[in-house]
Structure formats: C-alpha cells, structure tokens
Amino acid sequence: MKNVELLAPAGNFECLKAAVNNGANAVYLGSKNFSARAFAGNFDHDELIEAVRYAHLHDVRVFVTINTLLNEKEFDNAVKLAEQCYKCDVDALLIQDLGLFYELKKRYPDFELHCSTQMHVHNLEGVRTAKRLGFKRVVLARESDLSLIRQACKEGIEIETFVHGALCVSYSGQCLMSSATKKRSANKGMCAQCCRLRYELLDSDSKKVKTDTDYLLSPKDMFLLNDIPSLVDSGVSSFKIEGRMKSPAYVGYVTSLYRKAIDSHLEGRTFSIDEEQLSNLKVLFNRNFTNDLLYDRNDLFGQKTPNHLGIEIGKVIDHKKNLTYIRLNRELNQFDGIRIGDEGFIVNRLYVNDLLVSTAKEGQVCAVECEKRVYGIVFKTQDHLLEKKILETTEKKVPLDLEVFLYPHNKVRTILKHNDQIFEYISDIEAQEALKTPLNEDSVTKQFSRLNDTVYYPEKISVHTDNAFLPVSMLNRIRREAIEAFDEYRIASFKRSPMPCVFSQIEVRNDHDGAMLQENDTIIMDDKVFPINYVINPDSEYILNDRAVICEFGGLMKDYKEKIAYYTLNCCNSHTYEFLQRMGFQYIVLSSELHKNEISDLIDSYEKRFERKIRPYVFMKGDRVLMYIKSDPFGKYLISEKGYSLSDGNNIYKIKKHGDITELIEEGHTCDTGDLDVLPLTVKL
Numbered sequence: 001m002k003n004v005e006l007l008a009p010a011g012n013f014e015c016l017k018a019a020v021n022n023g024a025n026a027v028y029l030g031s032k033n034f035s036a037r038a039f040a041g042n043f044d045h046d047e048l049i050e051a052v053r054y055a056h057l058h059d060v061r062v063f064v065t066i067n068t069l070l071n072e073k074e075f076d077n078a079v080k081l082a083e084q085c086y087k088c089d090v091d092a093l094l095i096q097d098l099g100l101f102y103e104l105k106k107r108y109p110d111f112e113l114h115c116s117t118q119m120h121v122h123n124l125e126g127v128r129t130a131k132r133l134g135f136k137r138v139v140l141a142r143e144s145d146l147s148l149i150r151q152a153c154k155e156g157i158e159i160e161t162f163v164h165g166a167l168c169v170s171y172s173g174q175c176l177m178s179s180a181t182k183k184r185s186a187n188k189g190m191c192a193q194c195c196r197l198r199y200e201l202l203d204s205d206s207k208k209v210k211t212d213t214d215y216l217l218s219p220k221d222m223f224l225l226n227d228i229p230s231l232v233d234s235g236v237s238s239f240k241i242e243g244r245m246k247s248p249a250y251v252g253y254v255t256s257l258y259r260k261a262i263d264s265h266l267e268g269r270t271f272s273i274d275e276e277q278l279s280n281l282k283v284l285f286n287r288n289f290t291n292d293l294l295y296d297r298n299d300l301f302g303q304k305t306p307n308h309l310g311i312e313i314g315k316v317i318d319h320k321k322n323l324t325y326i327r328l329n330r331e332l333n334q335f336d337g338i339r340i341g342d343e344g345f346i347v348n349r350l351y352v353n354d355l356l357v358s359t360a361k362e363g364q365v366c367a368v369e370c371e372k373r374v375y376g377i378v379f380k381t382q383d384h385l386l387e388k389k390i391l392e393t394t395e396k397k398v399p400l401d402l403e404v405f406l407y408p409h410n411k412v413r414t415i416l417k418h419n420d421q422i423f424e425y426i427s428d429i430e431a432q433e434a435l436k437t438p439l440n441e442d443s444v445t446k447q448f449s450r451l452n453d454t455v456y457y458p459e460k461i462s463v464h465t466d467n468a469f470l471p472v473s474m475l476n477r478i479r480r481e482a483i484e485a486f487d488e489y490r491i492a493s494f495k496r497s498p499m500p501c502v503f504s505q506i507e508v509r510n511d512h513d514g515a516m517l518q519e520n521d522t523i524i525m526d527d528k529v530f531p532i533n534y535v536i537n538p539d540s541e542y543i544l545n546d547r548a549v550i551c552e553f554g555g556l557m558k559d560y561k562e563k564i565a566y567y568t569l570n571c572c573n574s575h576t577y578e579f580l581q582r583m584g585f586q587y588i589v590l591s592s593e594l595h596k597n598e599i600s601d602l603i604d605s606y607e608k609r610f611e612r613k614i615r616p617y618v619f620m621k622g623d624r625v626l627m628y629i630k631s632d633p634f635g636k637y638l639i640s641e642k643g644y645s646l647s648d649g650n651n652i653y654k655i656k657k658h659g660d661i662t663e664l665i666e667e668g669h670t671c672d673t674g675d676l677d678v679l680p681l682t683v684k685l
Helices: 013-021 045-057 072-087 098-107 124-133 146-152 177-182 225-234 248-266 275-284 384-391 441-448 472-492 574-582 596-610
Strands: 005-009 026-030 061-066 092-095 112-115 137-139 158-165 200-202 221-223 238-241 311-320 323-328 337-340 343-346 350-352 365-369 377-382 398-406 411-418 421-430 456-465 516-519 522-525 528-531 547-550 562-565 617-629 645-647 652-658 661-670 679-684
Touching (some): 005 013, 005 248, 013 026, 013 045, 045 061, 045 072, 045 472, 061 072, 072 098, 072 596, 098 112, 124 137, 124 146, 146 225, 158 225, 158 248, 177 617, 177 661, 225 248, 238 248, 248 275, 275 311, 275 377, 275 384, 398 441, 411 472, 441 456, 441 472, 528 562, 574 596
Parallel strands (some): 005 238, 092 112, 112 137, 137 158, 398 456, 516 679, 528 547, 547 562, 617 679
Antiparallel strands (some): 158 221, 200 645, 311 323, 311 377, 323 365, 337 343, 411 421, 522 528, 645 652
C-alpha cells in the first residue's frame, strides 16, 4: 500500500493527542518562539520532549515550525531552539528564513528540513531549488493547482499540500499588510488578519463602489476531502490540515474524516462525506468551503462575515423580558454556542414550555437568555456534546508481538517486537520449578495481555515453558518492566539521515556600489539594466539575459552573470545575506520590514564575522506591494482595471492587475536609515 502521510496541527498537547488518536501520521507544532502561529498555545522545552516521546511511541512523527523571519538579535536563539529540537529527536523543522536554513545545514546536515509555505515555493523551479539545496520536503503554496502539484510530485522530493482549513488571501511569505498597517508582521507569526476586516472599494473618482459585502478580502476555507483521490494519485506525500489555533475537537474530527478518505482510496473504496458528518464539520468551524484554488477557479470571496458561520438551527420568533424565543429546525443543547445577528453567546439556561431542560428538539420552541432584542436566523457555533464525544475517542494503540521464555532456574526472557523494532528483555527474576501446578501458555498469555496502561495492544503472544512456576505478581512485574524497557529502546532507536546540498560549493562574491531605481519592469544600477523576474512566477518562466532581478525562491540558483536579490526574498539577517552571496548575488536588497536598528545590527554582525564591510541596498522610499492575490476579489465590481483602490477607513491601497495577479499597493513607503552607510532603492509602481 502506498505510504501517504496525514499531517495534523497541534497548537497544544490536547490537540496533539486528538490528532494522534484520530489517525494522524505526523503532527506539526510550534515552540513558544519563532512560530508562524505565535498566538497558539505552543510548547515549551519540557512539553516538547514529552510531545515527541508521546508521538514517537504511537508511531507518529513530529515537525516543529521555526517558520518566521529572524532579525539579527533573534537569530542565535532560533539556532538554540533548533539545537534543542535536534537533541530531543524532533523529526523535522519547517523553515522560512534562508539564513537559518543555511546555518542549520552547516551544523546539522542530517536534520530533516522542510520548506515552509512561508518560503513561497509556488513553481517547479522552487521545488527543484529546494531539492538541490538539500530540503527533504516542500510545502507548496496554497495557491497551487492540481496540474502544478502533479508536476511537482515528479521532481524527486516530498511534496506536502494543504487540504483543509483557513486560506491566506495573499501568497504566504509575501503579505506585508499586517506589518504595514498594524505593526504586526505575518512573517513573524503575528498576523493581525487584515484580510478579515471591512473594506470599501473606491472608483477612480474616490467614490464608493456598491459591493455585496464589506469583507472584500475574506476568503472561504479550504475543503479538499472529496479531492483526496486525485491528490493521492498525483503522488502527494503529505496532506496538511491547517489549524494550530483550533480546538482539540476540531483537530480530532477533521483528522478522522481525512483519515477515512485517504484509507478508503488506498484500499480501493469510495468515501463520501454524509450529511451528518458535513454538519458536524461545519459546526466545529467553517467560513463556507471551497476547492477553487485546486482547479484554478475564482470563487473564494463574497463572505457576509469573516467569522465562524456554524450551522442554521432556527429562527427568532419572539422576545419576552430577557428571553429570546426560537423555533428550532435542529436540536439545541444546554452549553451549546449560538449566534443571532452579531450576538454570540453560550446557552447556559435553556427553556421549553417555561421549564428548564438540557435538550430542545427539532420543531420545538425554546427560550434562551439574551438581554438584547435581536431577530433573525439562529446559528449554532459550538456543539458541546459533539466536542465531548470527539474527545472521548479511544487512545490509539500500536501492535506488539511478545515471546516469553519461562524455564525453571533460568531468568525469564521476553522478546518484544513492533514493526521492525525487536528487543530482548532479560529479567532478574528466575522461574521456579513447579511443585504442583506449572504455568501453562494460557495463564502466561493472560498476564502478558494486560497492556491497557501502555501504548500497545497484543497482536501475538507466544509462550515457551516447561514445568515452570512464578506467582502472578512476578509475571505482572516482568511484563511492566519489559514494556518500560522496550519503550526506552524504541525512543533511543531514533535515527537521522543526512541530505546532500550544494550551496557550500559556491564562492562568495563582492558587493557593488550604486544607486538603484525601479521603473516599470527593470532596475537600473550603475548604468546597467536588470530585467525583473516577477514575484509570482507559477510557470517558472525566467528572463533570458546576462542580468536579472530575482524575486522568489525558484530563481535562487539561476545562472546569471549579475543578479539582484530583491527585497521579496526576505533578507533579514547577516546569515541570509551571506547565503545569498553564496548563491551568486552581487546586489542584495534587504527585507522592507527591517527597521534602522535591525539593519545596523545586520551590518555589524556581518563585519564581525568576516572582517569586511558591506553596503546593503535598502528599500528607502516608493511604492510597495502589500498583497499578491491569485484570485480577483474585485473583478465582478470593476468596470476597468485602472484607477480603483481599496480603503480600510484609514488607508488607501491602489489596486493593480499584473496578469492574473491582483496587487494591493502601499504608496509612499519610507524607511528611515539615519546615518547608516547603505545604498537606497526607490520604487515606482
């Protein structure tokens, strides 16, 4: 049977257990620092050790996300975190920062590294680059369609794709909206979710355009459950569920459904989600579901609300005093969560016919306490009985074969086997010669089958004995000690395999001086023209020229005589700067998210390590793209593509089309570098 991994989120330990017990083959989680979900529960060092042990004993792999960009002062702590992960046998790290990748490859060549979706791998060249650099896996951009996924799976590197959960409106790793407007960088794991806010669409005369909703940038949730067969057949190695901010019940239930879909297809059966399962899925969390990105369609938007929708359960028919009366078309239980209009609350008291009840049935009129007089459709947003049932899932057990040898005057031997792990435990207890009734196979099997307090279930037990005797208490002690020893053996059996890479073979080149000016699709430097390879390049089409500007991961190893690393490559520290030099870049533009002190730290750190100065390029002023959107949220409202803009009430963003990509542009970006010795970049879009 083909090995296909189901990868589930673990925002905390309860979510990890829910994922494991509902069929995940691997989990991904973050530490307290350097995680792209900084506001999830996440794991400290001791919790991480416990999480790895729990997962590995259940045959589940653990991936840790260090998938944020790092400034100079953060870098060493990120490396220390990676070292901790290495020492406690984390299976792999998800990386965004190129400098961190570079440093870890030098220090830990056998540490499995994955390209996070934050690294913006969205084309075949990106996949090929990741393979050459020594990554084990690529997490493709959520925007990848089925055709690209199929091609990527033929490149000889593991491909991971998102299959369920929240979508980012912009290509990951390239969204600067939160950083620009809220001072909370999405590349630092602190996204303010600006895409979920209200916006107005303005025409060329700055007049508001009538739209169906104010939530113009809020996309639906990804839902590829019915597309699992196509993705399995494409060769995808791992299916990823989004949701490190979600509840254990959500993680458990979504994982269980995708487990069924994957197993059904691999076993030649058809899986189709039924009405009850879909209803459960929706009440746990949904913003409406879509698979449009997989088929390159454009129906991601049009949400009336950016929040969890739940499921419709009835309609308000009356108010009396502080009670709201609802005619139900679905069951409602005490302690469920409901929403009426903009009012959301937990049903602490539930009445039918003026009597307190725990359940109100479909067709009944019930009453709930609600001080505000709100009318309209009632939605259930939390089902506490469903969540309780999900979390009561039996703990996952793994199979164990036992072979027990009990002979008089010999120490009791137990051979334990799980998959290809075989361990012999020799007890310090000797079996006695039976004076009356010797042990038989059934009596020994009965005691060694008692594995309920372990991670195992007995698949096969063989007993070898001849006129031997031991008290039951001794047999139980031997079993417990054997299991404990086998656990430690399995944990200690963890192994790594080094991955080859090529960056150390490339020589560092010197920097060049000179001002830069971007005009249209070129950069002028030292009277030389550098054509720009666009940031979004799904077809891997690169400019044929001696010089070029590289804006995305796929172009890193392209062979030009002279090339510029654009600010969209997210160079935030001296290690990334060095890495880009080794990739053959003579000109490097720092990330536009860096501030003066961070730029100064980068320059000073580089000089201390190499005893030579650098003069990096800095995006000093001009126009900056804050979002690159594959789908078009505004197309059905726009008469033309020129002169339109978007307003959040405080700021105006110019809308620009670049082929199939919609850009939101911040005009007048500036960076104060004070008296730093840097070279300026001015951008005109």
